[in-house]
Amino acid sequence: MVARHGVGYDAVDVPALTERGIPLTVTPDANAACVAEHALMLMLNVARQTRYYDAAVRELRWSNPPVPDTFDLGGKTVLVMGFGRIGGRVARLCKAFDMRVLVRDPFIPQNTIKGAGFIPAKDLQAALAEADVVTLHLPSSEKTRGIVNGEFLASMKQGAVLINTARGTLVEEKALAGALTSGHLKAAGLDVFWEEPATADNPLLKLPNVVMTPHSAAATEQGLRRMALSCADSILSVFANKLDPDVVINQEVLRGNA
Structure with a gap:
């Protein structure tokens, strides 16, 4: 075996x-709880500009007023892509932060999602246009590889955030870099990459509006x-x-x- x-x-x-x-x-x-927490950590880091504030304090730059790009998670709409063990936990954590939670998983009955207290996202394009945050919790397969492509990103709400703690091969990285550079997306939080370890030619490494970790979500x-x-x-x-x-x-x- x-x-x-x-x-x-x-x-x-x-x-x-x-x-x-x-x-x-x-x-x-075994790793559902820690990966779900990591996804929330990335959301919070993006929302509260933790990396910027940390660097500023270390350099004795006391930022006041706050960075204008910071925002509350509460009141925002999140689209959870995949409602398995990890996705389900992420949905519950987001709800605890008073977020409006949409769930997209064609393999889960709509009534199951409703019964859990969330909103089924029957129409993916409509959900992408509505969500302030999209978080990925899908396996990588022939059907899902590269699912976050140019069309997917263009359908996302202007100024939205993408979080990926699932598999790097879900996301076409050049397309994501383009959406982040143009300003169509506000930011991204990534724990996984198409090629791992990440290589120097990855365009995402040079972008200031990306928070990255080295596929470490489960490594508590x-x-x-x-x-x-x-x-x-x-x-x-x-x-x-x-x-x-x-x-x-x-x-x-x-x-x-x-």
């Missing part, structure tokens, strides 16, 4: 594993421990013939071995 230390598996050749009858497991619950002390224990549990469960199907990506392997 292959136990993935995390939830992303876009770098794993799943068909090759399936062909050989090898299950691929992930750690779906507690998150790393939970992921390690989850991997170990999956490995032991395989040998005990008690593997939880919910942690297996290629579940057809389990049916074939039944």
